[in-house]
Amino acid sequence: MTARMIDGVALSTQTKEALAPRIQTLKEQGITPGLAVVLVGEDPASSVYVRHKVAACEKLGIRSWLDRQPADITEKDLLDRVKVLNADPAVHGILVQLPLPNHIDAHRVIETISATKDVDGFHISNAGLLMTGKPLFRPCTPYGIMKMLESEGVNIRGAVACVVGASNIVGKPMAMLLLAQGATVTICNSKTKDLAAHTRMADILVVATGRPAMITANMVKPGAVVIDVGINRMPDGKLCGDVAFDDVKAVASAITPVPGGVGPMTIAMLMVNTVEAAERFNHS
Numbered sequence: 001m002t003a004r005m006i007d008g009v010a011l012s013t014q015t016k017e018a019l020a021p022r023i024q025t026l027k028e029q030g031i032t033p034g035l036a037v038v039l040v041g042e043d044p045a046s047s048v049y050v051r052h053k054v055a056a057c058e059k060l061g062i063r064s065w066l067d068r069q070p071a072d073i074t075e076k077d078l079l080d081r082v083k084v085l086n087a088d089p090a091v092h093g094i095l096v097q098l099p100l101p102n103h104i105d106a107h108r109v110i111e112t113i114s115a116t117k118d119v120d121g122f123h124i125s126n127a128g129l130l131m132t133g134k135p136l137f138r139p140c141t142p143y144g145i146m147k148m149l150e151s152e153g154v155n156i157r158g159a160v161a162c163v164v165g166a167s168n169i170v171g172k173p174m175a176m177l178l179l180a181q182g183a184t185v186t187i188c189n190s191k192t193k194d195l196a197a198h199t200r201m202a203d204i205l206v207v208a209t210g211r212p213a214m215i216t217a218n219m220v221k222p223g224a225v226v227i228d229v230g231i232n233r234m235p236d237g238k239l240c241g242d243v244a245f246d247d248v249k250a251v252a253s254a255i256t257p258v259p260g261g262v263g264p265m266t267i268a269m270l271m272v273n274t275v276e277a278a279e280r281f282n283h284s
């Protein structure tokens with residue numbers, strides 16, 4: 001078997017284009033959706049991600065602000081900056097790019113973002129709403145993965161899903177979204193014993209560990225749908241996922257490539273969340 005390639009670039013383009021009429025309607029009502037992106041420091045990967053986010057806004061006619069802050073900004077100054085953005089009616093969505101420098105408590109920063117502007121869906125009240133089945137903003141990467149599964153016609157109800165990686169950004173919200181759609185979900189982490197025993201049971205395998213090519217063909221159930229969230233920069237400069245792509249594509253029924261898989265969908269869903277934030281603001 002050679003797995004079908006799940007094209008995240010095409011689906012993200014389609015998802016973003018579908019926003020155009022909604023943005024137009026808002027503009028006719030005098031509202032331009034606005035996203036503030038805060039980047040602390042000069043981390044090269046974060047700088048690239050943030051640039052893609054701002055470029056996507058520009059292309060869609062969403063107003064964006066790239067708020068660059070020095071790596072040595074104090075926590076208090078960063079919190080004050082977030083509070084200014086919370087109070088600005090032109091800003092409908094606020095995103096603070098993670099990771100933050102060690103001297104800053106990322107939890108405190110996220111909890112300071114107004115929950116109604118938290119387009120990342122990381123605020124505890126948004127995490128709680130997701131867990132209790134009434135999401136306001138779904139975190140962009142898992143949300144994008146659900147869209148990919150939907151567009152591929154993957155049956156989730158009753159499926160066995162395994163999420164490898166238990167982060168607040170991807171693994172935990174991913175598990176909640178799959179559970180809400182009726183999957184039986186296992187979340188694995190770095191302490192999991194006999195990881196392969198878990199991954200091999202999965203009809204849907206989502207991998208978000210940051211460990212290059214850690215999932216090999218013998219860890220995948222034949223016919224599984226494999227979603228690779230990893231974006232690892234290798235010493236030769238090439239990007240590599242968390243899944244050994246060439247190996248696993250011979251076993252899976254469908255697989256996301258890296259690059260061109262989950263990454264573009266994360267950005268598309270950020271645009272969706274920002275437009276939703278502006279629409280809610282308009283009706284509040």
Ligand code: GUN
Nearest residue numbers: 095096097098099120140
């Ligand atoms: N760092 C890695 N992924 C993300 C994301 O989706 N949002 C933010 N804010 N930071 C990240």
